[in-house]
Amino acid sequence: MQKALLLDVKKKNNREVVKVKMERTFAHRRHEVVRDAPMVGDFMERWPALFEVNEVNAEFRRITTVPLQSKFLSQLDMYSEKLMRLFQKRGGKLGVQLKTVVEQMAKCDDVDAGRECIIKGVCIYMGEDPESLVREYVCMDGGAMDEAIEDTTIGIYVIKEHVSNEETDDIGIILEGIKVLKDLDNVALAVAMLFGLIYALNLSYPAELRYTFEVIQNIFMELDGNTLSNKALALKNRLLE
Secondary structure, three states: OHHHHHHHOOOOOOHHHHHHHHHHOHHHHHHHHHHHOOOHHHHHHHOHHHOOHHHHHHHHHHHHOOOHHHHHHHHHHHHHHHHHHHHHHOOHHHHHHHHHHHHHHHHOOOHHHHHHHHHHHHHHHOOOOHHHHEEEEEOOOHHHHHHHHHOOOEEEEEEEOOOOOOOOOEEEEEEOOEEEEOOOOOHHHHHHHHHHHHHHOOOOOOHHHHHHHHHHHHHHOOOOOOOOOHHHHHHHHHHHO
């Protein structure tokens, strides 16, 4: 069935067939991921159907029983107002950085752009660099960009033609130096998909983003909420006040 899927994903209008076979091969795929810890490139060659938005959503739900995309975006929206108030109250060096996020958010008349600001604000609030999560490549030639992507272990790329251009040419996900998802609609969706792929491939969170992903996992997605670090617990308590 795994070999048949390699052919099925190449056929047009074959979504339902692929969905059924991915469901039926789930246990085998999980065993392979957990037992062998394969390289992302090798796993992608064996299971290309997984690297698509609908299947990332489906795989995450098989693993956790929680809907990925809808849960993440709705929780992000629910907490956005409280997060903005926390950003405004933060002092010191982080407060200066968060002030920029708050100013950008005030100018946002687009839901997706607003969500992106909140996600970057969470990174800063947790003492981490949002550029470690979302890296913009502006006016770069193909060779230089490929080189930069190959050097990225995990993250989201945003390709723009000009600095001032709000329109993006491409948004996607990098794992182990490989573009595993591309042509995503917005950064918030890309973050949800990255989180889903980390679960699907049983990957560790990058050390430089451990608190950001902890917030996503424990607060936004409400998974394993009893094992919070002091930083994440403090944020959760402030959000519940």
